[in-house]
Amino acid sequence: MTAPIIFDPARRLAARRRMRRLQLAADAPRYVLDDMAEDVIERLAFLRHSPRKGLVVGELGGTLAGALRSQGADIHEGSPETGLDEERPLPFAGLDFIASLGTLDAVNDLPGALLHARGALAPGGLLIASLIGAGSLPALRAAMLAADGERPAPRLHPMVDVRAGAQLLQRAGYADPVADGRTLTVRFASLDRLVGDLRAQGLGNVLARPGPPLGRSALAAARLSFGTETEEMFEIITLTGWKH
Numbered sequence: 109m110t111a112p113i114i115f116d117p118a119r120r121l122a123a124r125r126r127m128r129r130l131q132l133a134a135d136a137p138r139y140v141l142d143d144m145a146e147d148v149i150e151r152l153a154f155l156r157h158s159p160r161k162g163l164v165v166g167e168l169g170g171t172l173a174g175a176l177r178s179q180g181a182d183i184h185e186g187s188p189e190t191g192l193d194e195e196r197p198l199p200f201a202g203l204d205f206i207a208s209l210g211t212l213d214a215v216n217d218l219p220g221a222l223l224h225a226r227g228a229l230a231p232g233g234l235l236i237a238s239l240i241g242a243g244s245l246p247a248l249r250a251a252m253l254a255a256d257g258e259r260p261a262p263r264l265h266p267m268v269d270v271r272a273g274a275q276l277l278q279r280a281g282y283a284d285p286v287a288d289g290r291t292l293t294v295r296f297a298s299l300d301r302l303v304g305d306l307r308a309q310g311l312g313n314v315l316a317r318p319g320p321p322l323g324r325s326a327l328a329a330a331r332l333s334f335g336t337e338t339e340e341m342f343e344i345i346t347l348t349g350w351k352h
Contacts, residue, residue: 111217114266119314120214124189127310131168137305138168140342143292144209144238145172147346152205157234159183159205165192166211176205187211194221198228206235213239213267214314222280222347229351235282240311241289241345242269247338251299254333255326261319273347282349292342299334 130136145167152159159181164173166187173183184200186192188211195217206225215221225235244267252263268276270287277285296302306312322330 111220113216113316115214115216115314116316117216119316121189123307123312123314124187124310127168127308128189130308133308137308139294140240140292140309140311140344141166141168141210142171144344145169147238147290147344148172148207148209148236149175151236151346151348155234157205159234161203162205162207163198163200163203163228164207164209165194166209167207172207172209181205194224197224200228202230203228204230204233206233206237208235208237208239210239210310212237213241214265218268219276219279222276222282222349226280226282226349226351231351233351235347235349235351237347239345239347240265240267241273241343242267243289243341243343245340245342247334247340248299248302251330251334255322255330256319257326262315262317263313263319265313265315268345270345273345277347277349280349281352283352284348284350286348287345288348289343289345292344293339294342295337295339296334297336299331302334302338302340 131138149172158179159176161182162176163184163186167173167185173185176183194208194211195215206229208225212218212221229235245264249264253260270289273287274285277287
């Protein structure tokens with residue numbers, strides 16, 4: 109069965125490439141991916157899993173890959189914007205660890221991507237995948253509803269929740285599947301600052317059928333709804349599974 113087309117691959121690639129350009133700035137925001145990378149390091153220590161050959165997907169800054177290499181691991185790195193397609197068989201085999209950071213929340217075939225990751229793992233290999241989950245960005249959602257009024261348009265991505273994440277791991281054949289969520293809270297001075305941060309971290313809208321651009325009055329309504337010095341919440345879902 110062909111997966112429904114929810115996200116536009118060309119828009120996703122353009123957003124990831126824009127993210128790379130924006131990350132060249134000295135003060136570029138990176139807190140979402142940094143949080144994911146640090147969490148994976150902590151999980152590996154807790155699980156006492158010391159990878160020897162692994163793949164890190166989607167990282168910025170090299171925190172996770174660098175930590176693993178410092179322990180003697182042979183680590184490959186890849187991202188959608190560098191040609192790695194998680195919805196196709198991965199060009200690796202016999203890995204004992206795969207980390208995916210913030211890339212699986214905008215693929216059209218998430219079950220297929222999890223299967224391909226499992227196919228690249230050796231028996232006993234571990235997958236840890238972090239993605240933005242359901243419940244994220246409530247203030248932005250409210251602002252978009254205020255802007256659109258009685259005819260809300262598709263502006264934010266559909267997102268996976270913890271329960272669905274666990275089910276997806278089971279369907280993909282992972283052993284001991286675990287899905288859990290945690291909250292990252294960030295304060296923003298304005299709606300424009302939030303939107304800028306999302307774009308700089310590759311988290312902008314890449315829907316295949318997005319809503320029309322906001323007009324001047326609608327944008328003003330969104331800014332008013334969002335307010336100033338507003339706390340916004342990112343729910344980060346982490347999927348963990350082993351290959352038999």
